[in-house]
Amino acid sequence: MVNYPHHLIRKQAAPASRKNTKSTINFANRGMSFEAAINETNNYYLSRDIAVVHKKPTPIQIVKVDYPKRSRAKIVEAYFRQASTTDYSGVYKGRYIDFEAKETRQKTSMPLKNFHAHQIEHMKHVLKQDGICFVLLHFSTLKETYFLPASALVDFYQINLGTKSMPLDYIRKNGYMVTTSSLPQVPYLDIIDQKILGGDHN
């Protein structure tokens, strides 16, 4: 993996008034969660025929359903199941893309408990099939968002078994900062264009 200075991948259209590396307008300022910002980003991409990416429904184990007369079926007992894949998947320029998004208030690392062993396994499978697989990591206190290729997460996970968190330094070294903006809010396809499909990295 080739590492790039983060400033090189910052959005070129960023207004001149942005003096530092942190975005001045983003979803956090607007009181929006990272997940909501990603969903809005996906809606933006979909509405402009740029990409089709959806969040998968939460997996639920249904135990009991009532079928009231003249009314729709009502689930009365069900439980949350752990996801066996990542949350987001879709298609961009014919390619399969697959990612997970995580947010933390910590300033120096991302807790690894955010990723389950079977999600890591899923990422390994996707990479073997030449899918574009990554994680979007948002550090809410720092207001910084990173695109980390799944290969870097898998490597870290395998080498650091038992470690409780992935240092921000590692993420900065192996990933790319995503310049959040107002529209789309988390333009992760820019990173895919520049760093993955651009051919200068895999």
Place this chain on the structure above:
Amino acid sequence: MVNYPHHLIRKQAAPASRKNTKSTINFANRGMSFEAAINETNNYYLSRDIAVVHKKPTPIQIVKVDYPKRSRAKIVEAYFRQASTTDYSGVYKGRYIDFEAKETRQKTSMPLKNFHAHQIEHMKHVLKQDGICFVLLHFSTLKETYFLPASALVDFYQINLGTKSMPLDYIRKNGYMVTTSSLPQVPYLDIIDQKILGGDHN
């Protein structure tokens, strides 16, 4: 779209004892539903690193959750939501694949009520992004399974608005028969290899 005689795409490794165009061993003979057969097929592909395809969880609208002490969260009121995308998606040779699977007991047509308007919209979006999109249609009484490119379904749907079903003749003319077997049971990737990625059709 180029149409091929169905016998040309039948599995070459089919045992000589199969005298007609219908499979003699398949999931139906084993009392298995079409959906279960597809899930097993996907497990087969996954376990052999051939493709990563998962069924999306059923979308559920959660209204009320109880959090009992010393016990996991229990959903006590929830409702089924209509799917806005197709049921299956994944990656094969780097390409995004996306499909819906439907079964009917009818012998001459597939009821269109099986496909919702927003699923058709989703298919159109996927096709625009150059994803490999199709439907797998199983006629349980006939014991015949077809791979119909989504473009053919979308065309039919748009031209025949208000029609209640899609004739089997149309499916045979615009799709490909899938030779069901014992392992994998619904080898739809064979059709993708031969008809979609083979370059003789789009």
